[in-house]
Amino acid sequence: MSSHFLGNSVKLDNVYIASSGTTCGPLEFFGPLGSYFDKGYDDYHCGEKSFEKAERKMLREALDICLKREQLKLKDIDLYMGGDLLNQITTVNYLAREIPQPFIGIYGACSSFALSMAISSLLIEAGYVDKIVTLVSSHNATAERQYRYPVEYGVQKKATTTFTATGAVATLLTNQKTSVRVESITLGKVIDYNQNDPNDMGRAMAPAAYDTIITHFKDLKRSFKDYDLVVTGDLSTYGHKILKTMMQQNKIDVVHYDDCGCMLYDVHKQEVFQGGSGCACSALVTMGYLYPLLKEKKYKRILVVATGALLSPMLSAQKETIPCVAHAVSLEVVE
Amino acid sequence: MSSHFLGNSVKLDNVYIASSGTTCGPLEFFGPLGSYFDKGYDDYHCGEKSFEKAERKMLREALDICLKREQLKLKDIDLYMGGDLLNQITTVNYLAREIPQPFIGIYGACSSFALSMAISSLLIEAGYVDKIVTLVSSHNATAERQYRYPVEYGVQKKATTTFTATGAVATLLTNQKTSVRVESITLGKVIDYNQNDPNDMGRAMAPAAYDTIITHFKDLKRSFKDYDLVVTGDLSTYGHKILKTMMQQNKIDVVHYDDCGCMLYDVHKQEVFQGGSGCACSALVTMGYLYPLLKEKKYKRILVVATGALLSPMLSAQKETIPCVAHAVSLEVVE
Numbered sequence: 001m002s003s004h005f006l007g008n009s010v011k012l013d014n015v016y017i018a019s020s021g022t023t024c025g026p027l028e029f030f031g032p033l034g035s036y037f038d039k040g041y042d043d044y045h046c047g048e049k050s051f052e053k054a055e056r057k058m059l060r061e062a063l064d065i066c067l068k069r070e071q072l073k074l075k076d077i078d079l080y081m082g083g084d085l086l087n088q089i090t091t092v093n094y095l096a097r098e099i100p101q102p103f104i105g106i107y108g109a110c111s112s113f114a115l116s117m118a119i120s121s122l123l124i125e126a127g128y129v130d131k132i133v134t135l136v137s138s139h140n141a142t143a144e145r146q147y148r149y150p151v152e153y154g155v156q157k158k159a160t161t162t163f164t165a166t167g168a169v170a171t172l173l174t175n176q177k178t179s180v181r182v183e184s185i186t187l188g189k190v191i192d193y194n195q196n197d198p199n200d201m202g203r204a205m206a207p208a209a210y211d212t213i214i215t216h217f218k219d220l221k222r223s224f225k226d227y228d229l230v231v232t233g234d235l236s237t238y239g240h241k242i243l244k245t246m247m248q249q250n251k252i253d254v255v256h257y258d259d260c261g262c263m264l265y266d267v268h269k270q271e272v273f274q275g276g277s278g279c280a281c282s283a284l285v286t287m288g289y290l291y292p293l294l295k296e297k298k299y300k301r302i303l304v305v306a307t308g309a310l311l312s313p314m315l316s317a318q319k320e321t322i323p324c325v326a327h328a329v330s331l332e333v334v335e
Numbered sequence: 336m337s338s339h340f341l342g343n344s345v346k347l348d349n350v351y352i353a354s355s356g357t358t359c360g361p362l363e364f365f366g367p368l369g370s371y372f373d374k375g376y377d378d379y380h381c382g383e384k385s386f387e388k389a390e391r392k393m394l395r396e397a398l399d400i401c402l403k404r405e406q407l408k409l410k411d412i413d414l415y416m417g418g419d420l421l422n423q424i425t426t427v428n429y430l431a432r433e434i435p436q437p438f439i440g441i442y443g444a445c446s447s448f449a450l451s452m453a454i455s456s457l458l459i460e461a462g463y464v465d466k467i468v469t470l471v472s473s474h475n476a477t478a479e480r481q482y483r484y485p486v487e488y489g490v491q492k493k494a495t496t497t498f499t500a501t502g503a504v505a506t507l508l509t510n511q512k513t514s515v516r517v518e519s520i521t522l523g524k525v526i527d528y529n530q531n532d533p534n535d536m537g538r539a540m541a542p543a544a545y546d547t548i549i550t551h552f553k554d555l556k557r558s559f560k561d562y563d564l565v566v567t568g569d570l571s572t573y574g575h576k577i578l579k580t581m582m583q584q585n586k587i588d589v590v591h592y593d594d595c596g597c598m599l600y601d602v603h604k605q606e607v608f609q610g611g612s613g614c615a616c617s618a619l620v621t622m623g624y625l626y627p628l629l630k631e632k633k634y635k636r637i638l639v640v641a642t643g644a645l646l647s648p649m650l651s652a653q654k655e656t657i658p659c660v661a662h663a664v665s666l667e668v669v670e
Contacts, residue, residue, distance in 0.1 A: 008437045010463055050653055079522065086647065087422040089442050093645040096525035097658045102343045103525050104454065105442040105645070107424050119439065119454070126461030128345055187414065190431035190438050310428040310440070312421065314481075318385055323432045 009186040009219035009328075015121040016178040017171060017331070018131075020287040021065030023058040025140065025166025027272065028284060031265045036288045037167070038065045044141050044166065055084070055091045055139035059168035060098070063135060066170035072131075075100050077172070081120050082135030083112035084279055085164070086146060091137045110234050111188070111308030112136050113169065113283035114327040118185035120173050121329070130175050137168035138278030147198070147313055160200035162236045163272035165264060167280030169287050180294045183301065183332035186216040188325045190310065196321045201309040202239025202261070202274055208324035209235060209307050210246045216303065216328050224255045228299040229290070233282035233306035233326065234261035236275035260285035260306075282306040286331075294333050301332040344521040344554035344663075350456040351513040351669070352506060353466075356400030357623040358393040359615070360475065360501025362607065366600045371623045372502070373400045379476050379501065390419070390426050390474035394503035395433070398470060401505035407466075410435050412507070416455050417470030418447035419614055420499070421481060426472045445569050446523070446643030447471050448504065448618035449662040453520035455508050456664070465510050472503035473613030482533070482648055495535035497571045498607035500599060502615030504622050515629045518636065518667035521551040523660045525645065531656045536644040537574025537596070537609055543659035544570060544642050545581045551638065551663050559590045563634040564625070568617035568641035568661065569596035571610035595620035595641075617641040621666075629668050636667040 022037040029040025039061060046054040067073065081104040084091040089105050096103040108115035116134040123129055141151050143164040149155045173182065191211055195204035209232045217223055224230055235243055240259040247254045260282040261275035286304050293299050310323040357372045364375025374396060381389040402408065416439040419426040424440050431438040443450035451469040458464055476486050478499040484490045508517065526546050530539035544567045552558055559565055570578055575594040582589045595617040596610035621639050628634050645658040 052650065052653065083442070087649070088444070088645060088647040090647040090650055093442075093525065093658050094647070094650060094655065096645075096660075097527040099525065101524060102522035103660065104450065104522065107418070107428075107440040107442045109423070115439065122458060122461065122463060126457065126463075128457060128461075187437035187439065189436060190428065190434065192432040310423060310431075312423040312425040312429070314422070315387060315425055315429060318387065320429065323428050325431075325438065 007219035008215050009184055010122060011184045012121055012125045012182055014175050015124045015182040016174050016176060017180045017291065018174040018178050019066050019069040019172040020291060021062035021170040022284055022288040023062045023168050024284060027270055028165055028167050028264060031270060033264060033289045037284060051139055051141040052090060055137050055142050056095050059091055059095055059135055059137040062168040063133065063170040066133060066172050070172060077101055077131045077133050078129035079132045080135060081106060081116045081132060083107050083116060084137045085109065085143050092135050108325060108327060109308030109310050110277055110279055110281065111306040111325050111327050112279045114304055114306035114329050117329045118187060118327050121182045121185055124173055124175050132173045134171045136279040136283045138164050138280040140164045140166045143278060157273060158199040159273060160238060161273040162202060162234060162261060162275055162277035164278035165276045165281040165284060167284045169280060169283035171287055177334065179334050180291060181332055181334050183330040184220060186212055186219060186328040188212040188327045190323045190325050192321050192323050194321045196319060198311055198316045201277065202236040203242055204322045205307040205309050205324040206235055206239040206242040206246065208326040209243055209305050212305055212326040212328050224253060224257060227256055227301055227303045229302040230257045231304055232259045234277035235259045235307060236261040237267060238274050294331055297333055301330060303328055303330050342554035343550050344519055345457060346519045347456055347460045347517055349510045350459045350517040351509050351511060352515045352626065353509045353513050354401050354404040354507040355622040355626060356397035356505040357619055358397045358503050359619055362605055363500055363502050363599060363619060366605060368599060368620065368624045372619060386474055386476040387425060390472050390477050391430050394426055394430055394470060394472040397503040398505040401468060401507050405507060412436055412466045412468050413464035414467045415470060416441060416451045416467060418442050418451060419472045420444065420478050427470050443660060443662065444643030444645050445612055445614055445616065446641040446660055446662050447614045449639055449641035449664050452517065452664045453522060453662050456517045456520055459508055459510050467508045469506045471614040471618045473499050473615040475499045475501045478613060492608060493534040494608060495573060496608040497537060497569060497596060497610055497612035499613035500611045500616040500619060502619045504615060504618035506622055512669065514669050515626060516667055516669050518665040519555060521547055521554060521663040523547040523662045525658045525660050527656050527658050529656045531654060533646055533651045536612065537571040538577055539657045540642040540644050540659040541570055541574040541577040541581065544578055544640050544661040547640055547661040547663050559588060559592060562591055562636055562638045564637040565592045566639055567594045569612035570594045570642060571596040572602060573609050629666055632668050636665060638663055638665050
């Protein structure tokens with residue numbers, strides 16, 4: 001970005017988190033962070049006839065919870081922005097029919113949470129709007145059906161696979177002071193390390209996460225030590241190790257680092273292979289678990305680096321390698 | 336949006352169009368506007384082995400032409416933003432692997448041109464970046480294969496169908512003064528008029544175009560008369576008529592109005608059913624044909640209202656109606 005800003009990053013002064021709503025599916029609900037989410041379902045249908053409708057219902061509920069906390073109605077929000085994993089970002093676009101305000105659809109695969117938070121923060125900081133709600137969701141059964149096979153087929157999975165989280169998150173950003181703010185953002189480059197196995201996305205995404213973290217640190221003259229916690233989106237156990245190794249090879253001291261894909265589940269007890277992925281993964285961990293810890297001042301500043309594998313199943317079938325991206329948002333307690 | 340701005344619109348002071356690149360396929364090349372495009376192909380493969388690769392090649396060429404005109408390199412641009420019609424916005428995301436700068440993926444179906452121009456304009460106006468290139472593309476054979484059937488099947492089409500344009504457009508926006516500027520933008524709401532026929536998208540999108548135009552006029556206290564030309568994205572002959580009727584029923588005087596889907600082809604002679612659609616449709620007509628007319632001062636101010644049918648084929652199969660959206664950008668000669 002331009003020289004009067006900071007490389008690919010922007011420091012912000014006037015963007016605050018006012019509220020959030022989190023809904024999740026069974027494995028997230030019965031996982032280690034389950035008690036932190038606003039609502040959990042013990043099945044994948046959520047009372048709906050299709051998995052797509054179930055995902056949309058969870059997102060609508062997350063939105064309703066988010067707005068109700070601040071006693072706001074749909075029309076009180078200036079702008080909505082969001083994305084999901086389904087072709088034509090189906091969940092957000094079809095939900096947007098119920099929203100009487102402008103809507104911007106974004107697509108960054110599993111990085112959509114940080115991408116929508118970053119763009120929304122820039123629009124609020126600039127003074128264009130007072131209130132934006134970001135919307136992201138993913139659903140294990142809709143994502144499996146679309147990217148791989150219907151779960152009912154029981155197809156054998158590779159050990160390197162991650163498990164798409166089922167959940168939805170709405171986040172209200174505002175220019176009115178609250179106890180937690182978006183302190184800075186870094187927009188990521190699309191990185192391709194010649195990985196072509198769509199069953200091993202943690203490893204494919206690690207270089208993109210590395211690039212965004214390094215760029216963020218360089219732009220803001222920071223290191224891991226400047227954060228109480230740095231979380232990547234969904235690198236899972238394999239990608240998480242690779243990122244650490246890359247950092248160590250470049251003599252960067254890694255402290256306070258974890259991965260949302262490893263935090264959302266008990267990777268040893270729950271059947272999630274290498275851990276969680278999906279738009280809901282980093283969003284649930286951040287807004288359900290970490291945001292309350294910031295409000296309670298248990299953390300002062302955290303960096304959320306949501307990662308996305310931008311692969312198209314069709315292009316994977318055409319033997320193309322996988323483009324990956326990571327976008328970062330820094331969240332900070334307001335003193 | 337917030338009260339200190341103008342409803343859902345923003346007036347801009349510092350956003351200029353510096354360059355563009357336009358590439359197209361055979362029907363666009365041999366159509367009435369063919370001579371205005373930078374490069375045209377007489378086949379759909381463009382020398383590549385797959386239609387997806389052909390679409391990406393056209394977009395890369397549009398980008399190269401756009402940058403070369405201003406003697407810029409890829410890394411001279413602060414930020415890239417774009418979208419296309421393919422699942423996982425494949426064309427832009429896979430092209431972004433070649434781009435060493437941050438990338439934002441957006442999805443607004445055929446409205447992606449105006450959506451990426453609008454968000455980019457807001458980021459430049461706010462001073463975050465100096466130069467953004469927006470990227471959009473569509474390809475008849477990739478879109479048909481994904482949304483309907485491979486063209487090789489020769490499936491009978493309904494008369495209400497539109498023809499997805501083959502082409503790609505790169506546009507360079509900057510804060511440095513040029514002869515044409517982005518004067519204002521209006522972000523659209525997602526509108527659903529209970530239309531469920533994916534073969535009749537012109538009619539489905541007309542209410543969204545109506546809403547955005549009316550909102551734009553209301554926000555900026557304008558009418559059709561304040562523009563030398565108002566173009567909708569791709570309503571085609573049917574949707575175009577419906578929009579006019581809706582305006583007339585609400586006693587709004589319609590002058591200087593046309594539709595990019597009707598302008599890109601000779602609807603009577605070329606086999607395009609009701610006219611053109613696709614991300615490339617409004618982008619080719621605007622940047623290939625109208626932008627030079629603005630530079631030559633044949634128009635002083637035009638309004639481009641790109642329309643998008645946000646339908647998912649899967650949700651159409653589940654009998655859901657079609658969400659539609661339209662985003663508007665006003666382009667003006669700099670005196």
